Amino acid sequence: MSTPDNDVLLRVDNLVKYFPVKSSGYFQKKEFVHAVDGVSLSVRRGETFGIVGETGSGKSTLGRSIARLYDITAGSITFDGQEISQYSQRRMRPLRRQIQMVFQDPMGSLNPRRRVGSIIGDPFAIHGLATGAERKRRVQELMERVGLNPEHFNRFPAEFSGGQRQRIGVARALAFQPKLIICDEPVSALDVSIQAQVINLLADLQAEFGLTYIFIAHDLSVVRHVSNNVAVMYLGQLTEIAPADDLFTVARHPYTGALLSAVPLPDPDLSERREQIILVGDVPSPIAPPSGCRFHPRCPKAAPVCVSTIPVLEPKLGDKPAHVAACHLPMAQGENLADFHPTIAAAQRVIEGGGLLSGDEAEVSTVAAEALATSDTPQPEGRRQ
Amino acid sequence: MPLLQVEELRVSFRTADGIVQAVRGVSYDVEAGQTLGIVGESGSGKSVSTQTIMGLTRGAQVSGRAVFEGKDLLTASTGDMQRIRGAKIAMIFQDPLTSLHPYYKVGWQIMEMIQQHESVSKDDARKRAVELLRLVGIPHPDRRVDDYPHQFSGGMRQRAMIAMAMALNPALLIADEPTTALDVTVQAQVLRVIQRMQEMFGTAVILITHDLGVIADVADEVLVMYGGEVMERADRRTLFFNSHHPYTEGLLQSLPAYGGARERLRPIPGQPPSLLSPPPGCPFAPRCPYVMDRCRTEDPPLAAAGEEPGHISACWLPHRGSERAELRRKLLEAEPAGTAPSAGGA
Numbered sequence: 001m002s003t004p005d006n007d008v009l010l011r012v013d014n015l016v017k018y019f020p021v022k023s024s025g026y027f028q029k030k031e032f033v034h035a036v037d038g039v040s041l042s043v044r045r046g047e048t049f050g051i052v053g054e055t056g057s058g059k060s061t062l063g064r065s066i067a068r069l070y071d072i073t074a075g076s077i078t079f080d081g082q083e084i085s086q087y088s089q090r091r092m093r094p095l096r097r098q099i100q101m102v103f104q105d106p107m108g109s110l111n112p113r114r115r116v117g118s119i120i121g122d123p124f125a126i127h128g129l130a131t132g133a134e135r136k137r138r139v140q141e142l143m144e145r146v147g148l149n150p151e152h153f154n155r156f157p158a159e160f161s162g163g164q165r166q167r168i169g170v171a172r173a174l175a176f177q178p179k180l181i182i183c184d185e186p187v188s189a190l191d192v193s194i195q196a197q198v199i200n201l202l203a204d205l206q207a208e209f210g211l212t213y214i215f216i217a218h219d220l221s222v223v224r225h226v227s228n229n230v231a232v233m234y235l236g237q238l239t240e241i242a243p244a245d246d247l248f249t250v251a252r253h254p255y256t257g258a259l260l261s262a263v264p265l266p267d268p269d270l271s272e273r274r275e276q277i278i279l280v281g282d283v284p285s286p287i288a289p290p291s292g293c294r295f296h297p298r299c300p301k302a303a304p305v306c307v308s309t310i311p312v313l314e315p316k317l318g319d320k321p322a323h324v325a326a327c328h329l330p331m332a333q334g335e336n337l338a339d340f341h342p343t344i345a346a347a348q349r350v351i352e353g354g355g356l357l358s359g360d361e362a363e364v365s366t367v368a369a370e371a372l373a374t375s376d377t378p379q380p381e382g383r384r385q
Numbered sequence: 386m387p388l389l390q391v392e393e394l395r396v397s398f399r400t401a402d403g404i405v406q407a408v409r410g411v412s413y414d415v416e417a418g419q420t421l422g423i424v425g426e427s428g429s430g431k432s433v434s435t436q437t438i439m440g441l442t443r444g445a446q447v448s449g450r451a452v453f454e455g456k457d458l459l460t461a462s463t464g465d466m467q468r469i470r471g472a473k474i475a476m477i478f479q480d481p482l483t484s485l486h487p488y489y490k491v492g493w494q495i496m497e498m499i500q501q502h503e504s505v506s507k508d509d510a511r512k513r514a515v516e517l518l519r520l521v522g523i524p525h526p527d528r529r530v531d532d533y534p535h536q537f538s539g540g541m542r543q544r545a546m547i548a549m550a551m552a553l554n555p556a557l558l559i560a561d562e563p564t565t566a567l568d569v570t571v572q573a574q575v576l577r578v579i580q581r582m583q584e585m586f587g588t589a590v591i592l593i594t595h596d597l598g599v600i601a602d603v604a605d606e607v608l609v610m611y612g613g614e615v616m617e618r619a620d621r622r623t624l625f626f627n628s629h630h631p632y633t634e635g636l637l638q639s640l641p642a643y644g645g646a647r648e649r650l651r652p653i654p655g656q657p658p659s660l661l662s663p664p665p666g667c668p669f670a671p672r673c674p675y676v677m678d679r680c681r682t683e684d685p686p687l688a689a690a691g692e693e694p695g696h697i698s699a700c701w702l703p704h705r706g707s708e709r710a711e712l713r714r715k716l717l718e719a720e721p722a723g724t725a726p727s728a729g730g731a
Binding site: 222 | 426427538539540541568569570571572573574576577595596597598599600601602621622625626635636637639640641642647649650651652653654656657
């Protein structure tokens with residue numbers, strides 16, 4: 001990862017972004033949300049780099065930090081050979097043309113009171129390029145390129161459908177033929193039939209302009225479809241990075257395994273055949289993340305080493321260098337997570353919230369369920385505790 | 386006799402722009418203990434149809450029938466509806482935070498629900514609330530029963546909603562996009578809880594979703610809606626492996642394949658129809674690759690399709706497999722390349 005490489009457009013080293021939490025008292029210790037906590041990755045020119053993770057994993061914060069929409073807490077961001085993490089707003093300005101973002105909610109990222117033509121024309125205005133008729137011509141070119149009718153130049157965002165609005169967002173990002181576009185959940189607000197249209201559009205534009213994408217999404221089938229490499233994020237850290245096909249065939253990190261198994265498959269055969277791993281509990285608080293491997297409280301394979309030692313992202317079990325996982329006990333191919341039980345103390349595990357009940361508790365509840373099901377009258381006294 | 390029988394349901398709303406015909410002649414039935422999946426995109430009418438049945442679409446013009454246990458819900462009195470709603474038919478929604486009152490404790494809200502419908506003491510209602518929370522997998526329910534909704538995570542809130550919905554052992558649970566706001570791992574948890582409740586209590590479930598993956602996971606029967614109408618109904622396997630309607634086919638094709646080669650996606654071209662002035666004929670005709678002249682003028686009725694009993698489809702294409710394949714091939718060839726779902730390519 002450390003060799004200078006012309007192929008690499010973006011390198012992120014140990015990026016950290018904390019947000020302060022409003023504290024309630026003068027003497028209270030200042031607390032931080034550890035949104036991104038030591039992320040390193042590199043993105044090659046022309047590729048699509050997918051980032052998947054659940055709510056609160058820090059994937060959006062990571063994307064916004066890379067675009068320098070946030071000032072980062074620590075770490076470095078090398079874009080096209082320049083270390084940009086400490087650039088002032090002014091020095092960033094010319095680079096902003098090269099790094100663009102497309103957001104999830106096209107309505108929220110378009111000013112409803114402005115006409116589409118002027119929204120897409122903004123980049124030209126801000127950077128003082130192209131005015132008047134020239135600007136209009138270029139805006140209409142962009143509109144045509146993303147599949148919008150250029151005659152709709154004077155319409156307002158509300159007059160477009162969701163898919164079309166996302167096209168407006170893409171057109172605006174494309175204005176200066178950027179090198180990198182960070183797409184943050186670009187299709188998750190769209191219906192499936194429209195989603196496919198936008199994904200194809202992004203693929204066409206990539207082929208035409210040689211764009212590099214960072215594609216942030218929670219939908220694993222979409223990420224797999226568009227990405228060359230995929231990084232999996234959990235509680236502010238990367239748990240695994242791999243070429244898309246490898247990740248989806250041989251996941252090494254138990255979190256990746258559980259995540260993949262939870263994806264509902266639109267195929268009754270596949271969905272009946274596979275065994276779902278239902279994780280216990282919810283994602284812990286990013287204010288005080290767990291020690292060692294952050295996934296240990298919910299991991300079926302958790303062992304004492306997972307609590308004490310932070311795992312390093314590295315190739316596991318003879319994987320090629322491009323496939324790295326941060327896990328002490330990586331999964332072998334064909335291994336079934338359901339066969340494992342954590343060997344750490346109960347106090348270190350999440351039993352809070354979560355999966356179905358197990359063991360005794362489930363039995364008690366079945367009894368309770370029967371009582372509830374059969375009686376319209378209040379249930380008998382003194383059955384519990 | 387089916388548990389719920391919906392016949393020719395029509396719902397329209399008067400808006401500033403004109404009359405929106407949200408549901409246009411929808412019929413279906415739900416058997417006791419069965420899971421009926423209703424799938425469709427935004428604006429297909431999938432939520433409005435069930436909300437209307439529950440009497441939740443005030444100000445709408447409604448016609449048709451929705452017979453539940455011998456009573457037409459659409460003409461039932463307010464008092465009757467209040468006795469049915471929650472007790473016999475329960476509902477859970479997409480966003481549990483807006484369905485739970487932020488000011489009241491979760492347990493209190495479940496107790497209120499129980500006491501509204503049954504004369505039980507406060508103590509007994511509370512015990513049942515605790516038991517229900519335990520049932521849906523809330524840890525330490527005896528403590529959590531006194532928490533406020535904001536102290537629950539998203540997944541736990543949806544579990545609490547399920548607990549509340551199941552409190553009176555309803556015959557039918559309507560789940561409207563119950564997992565859409567949740568992460569996949571939590572979604573898997575919640576779907577299991579619903580399935581488990583269904584097994585324990587024998588509840589019938591109407592599961593409304595846009596996610597074909599969720600449908601493949603849990604539905605027995607599937608209803609595909611588009612433009613306020615039912616396009617197709619089939620059992621789960623038939624729908625995924627032997628669908629008849631071109632819209633169903635288009636939906637399935639526009640999904641990225643989970644395994645295998647990463648081919649270019651095949652979206653359905655165009656936009657869903659406006660329900661302000663829906664086109665005459667089949668609502669899908671403007672986007673259909675196999676469209677015929679007849680489709681643009683005459684709306685096809687739901688008719689038996691394929692070999693499976695209960696498989697119905699609203700499409701003018703022949704219902705016999707071999708004839709249909711033949712005609713579809715001809716139609717695709719006759720059509721200029723631009724309008725068909727783009728094949729192959731870059």
